[in-house]
Amino acid sequence: MSYVRIWLATARYSIIRTLMFRGDFFVWSLVELFWMTVNLLLVSVIYQHTESIAGWSKYEMVLLVGTSMIVQRLLMGFFWSSIFEMGRNVRTGNFDFFLAQPGNVMFMATTRKLDPDGLINSFVAGGVVIYAVRQLGLHPGVLDVALYLFMLICGLAIHYSILVLSTSLVFWLTSAQGVEGGYFTLTEFSRLPREAFKGITNTLFVWVLPVVVVSNTPARTLLHGFEWRWAVWLFVLASAWFAFTVWVFNRGLRRYASASS
Amino acid sequence: MLAALNKYRHAFLIGLQSNLVYRWNFAVRGFFSLFHLAVVFILWGAAFAGAGKIGGFDLRQTLTYFITLLVLQFFISAFNEDYQISEEIRNGLINQFLLKPINYFLYRFSIFVAARLVSGALVFIPLLIAMPILKDYMTFPIEWWRFGLAVPALLLSALIQFSIAYCFGMLTFWFLEIQGFVILSLAIETVLGGQVFPLDLLPPRVFEAAQYLPFYYQMYFPGAIITGRLNDVADISRGLAIELFWVVLLLGLGHLLWVRGLRRHTAVGG
Numbered sequence: 001m002s003y004v005r006i007w008l009a010t011a012r013y014s015i016i017r018t019l020m021f022r023g024d025f026f027v028w029s030l031v032e033l034f035w036m037t038v039n040l041l042l043v044s045v046i047y048q049h050t051e052s053i054a055g056w057s058k059y060e061m062v063l064l065v066g067t068s069m070i071v072q073r074l075l076m077g078f079f080w081s082s083i084f085e086m087g088r089n090v091r092t093g094n095f096d097f098f099l100a101q102p103g104n105v106m107f108m109a110t111t112r113k114l115d116p117d118g119l120i121n122s123f124v125a126g127g128v129v130i131y132a133v134r135q136l137g138l139h140p141g142v143l144d145v146a147l148y149l150f151m152l153i154c155g156l157a158i159h160y161s162i163l164v165l166s167t168s169l170v171f172w173l174t175s176a177q178g179v180e181g182g183y184f185t186l187t188e189f190s191r192l193p194r195e196a197f198k199g200i201t202n203t204l205f206v207w208v209l210p211v212v213v214v215s216n217t218p219a220r221t222l223l224h225g226f227e228w229r230w231a232v233w234l235f236v237l238a239s240a241w242f243a244f245t246v247w248v249f250n251r252g253l254r255r256y257a258s259a260s261s
Numbered sequence: 262m263l264a265a266l267n268k269y270r271h272a273f274l275i276g277l278q279s280n281l282v283y284r285w286n287f288a289v290r291g292f293f294s295l296f297h298l299a300v301v302f303i304l305w306g307a308a309f310a311g312a313g314k315i316g317g318f319d320l321r322q323t324l325t326y327f328i329t330l331l332v333l334q335f336f337i338s339a340f341n342e343d344y345q346i347s348e349e350i351r352n353g354l355i356n357q358f359l360l361k362p363i364n365y366f367l368y369r370f371s372i373f374v375a376a377r378l379v380s381g382a383l384v385f386i387p388l389l390i391a392m393p394i395l396k397d398y399m400t401f402p403i404e405w406w407r408f409g410l411a412v413p414a415l416l417l418s419a420l421i422q423f424s425i426a427y428c429f430g431m432l433t434f435w436f437l438e439i440q441g442f443v444i445l446s447l448a449i450e451t452v453l454g455g456q457v458f459p460l461d462l463l464p465p466r467v468f469e470a471a472q473y474l475p476f477y478y479q480m481y482f483p484g485a486i487i488t489g490r491l492n493d494v495a496d497i498s499r500g501l502a503i504e505l506f507w508v509v510l511l512l513g514l515g516h517l518l519w520v521r522g523l524r525r526h527t528a529v530g531g
Contacts, residue, residue: 024438024441027441027442027445028441030441030445031441031444031445031448034445034448034449035448037448038448038451038452038457041452041457042457042458045458045462045463046304046308046315046458046462048462048464049308049312049315049316049462050308050309050311050312050315051311051312052311053304053307053308053311054307054310182293185293185296185297185300186296188296188297188300189296189299189300189303192300192303192304192307193307195307196303196304196306196307197303201299201303
């Protein structure tokens with residue numbers, strides 16, 4: 001319960017800060033909106049010239065891209081700034097500040113800042129999904145929608161874990177530069193249908209790094225209904241990745257020796 | 262004249278050295294680009310499975326276009342020049358140039374040329390590693406006139422890329438934080454520069470309108486000449502004229518922003 005109070009306090013601080021820099025908030029919201037439009041434009045242009053991509057129709061693809069965007073925007077909104085700063089803080093020694101706080105270090109370090117622009121755009125991404133559902137004439141039941149949301153949370157946990165895990169390398173390497181670019185490259189794969197992956201790419205991006213499963217599984221739930229095996233698989237994956245991340249983070253924490261002069 | 266050029270030769274050499282320090286960053290960026298290329302291969306491979314040709318081009322021609330654009334990006338794109346200029350203005354480092362007989366634009370451009378030579382050379386490492394796979398998907402039209410037209414197109418593209426970055430950097434005289442504007446503009450440049458999809462796949466009227474914008478000449482125009490997506494010499498010559506017009510306009514705008522910006526600038530500290 002105390003963690004909820006801590007989180008609410010940081011959320012309040014972040015929102016007040018955003019209200020102070022309203023112009024910045026507007027520009028960054030627009031930046032995210034533009035990049036989301038770029039992804040949808042790509043789908044729109046390709047489908048002007050072809051009927052299907054790996055068996056997915058235009059609006060099925062829009063639904064998939066929208067789902068991937070929701071997970072990405074939620075990650076950006078809730079965790080991105082904190083995790084990105086964590087890498088810098090470990091290098092500069094400012095990470096001491098988190099060690100001195102009375103709470104779990106990983107929680108404190110990765111939930112310190114909220115980006116309301118990312119959160120607002122997650123609603124836009126949600127709107128894209130609803131639009132695609134309507135265009136496809138789908139009528140998902142309450143259970144399907146609940147399961148879809150549950151899978152989005154599992155997906156968010158997987159993305160969070162991958163990002164914290166790669167940033168934790170800073171404990172060993174003292175620089176986590178390039179993690180940002182690496183993460184965005186990975187998310188590009190999550191906008192592709194699973195059926196398009198063959199051979200080594202299937203092994204690497206569907207099974208080893210489950211970025212494709214994260215977006216495809218919830219999208220398939222809305223399209224084809226509840227498939228319990230995939231739901232369980234996603235939950236197991238999310239738990240395993242999260243547990244592994246906590247373990248690596250704690251191992252890294254033992255190596256942290258501060259950097260103050 | 263020679264003495265003047267000598268100044269920028271030194272700036273170029275310093276740029277070369279300081280960019281070689283970041284050789285691993287460029288190499289890592291090159292490797293990440295291979296992942297982007299993998300996304301392109303998977304997506305377009307799946308799209309072409311349902312249609313033999315898209316926009317009159319087959320899968321190999323389309324993939325060749327994307328591979329070419331990847332290489333060009335490392336040779337002519339502005340990476341973070343806008344940010345570097347912005348930092349120099351914000352931190353007051355620009356003050357030293359106001360007292361010296363050196364043109365700031367030419368100084369930054371010399372460093373830009375050096376940086377692109379380093380990044381351009383380094384992108385070949387990941388490309389050579391991936392070549393056993395890539396070579397089956399590459400097909401270039403062998404017509405020598407293309408190279409005669411591609412070279413000036415590329416040089417002008419590099420100038421457009423740098424000038425746009427320079428203008429954004431100059432905005433720091435008015436706004437302290439320009440990163441938001443830069444990334445916003447990057448989204449537009451990426452689409453209208455043809456990096457997301459070949460621009461000729463757009464509806465004909467939109468494609469024609471795009472040809473009057475500077476973004477078209479940032480990447481698509483030289484890439485399309487090299488890979489055979491543009492074939493009419495008269496059309497390409499007309500394109501070169503429009504490209505030249507944009508270069509002149511952007512150079513003028515950059516100079517105007519510099520002159521106006523300096524009027525607002527306050528150099529403090531000793």
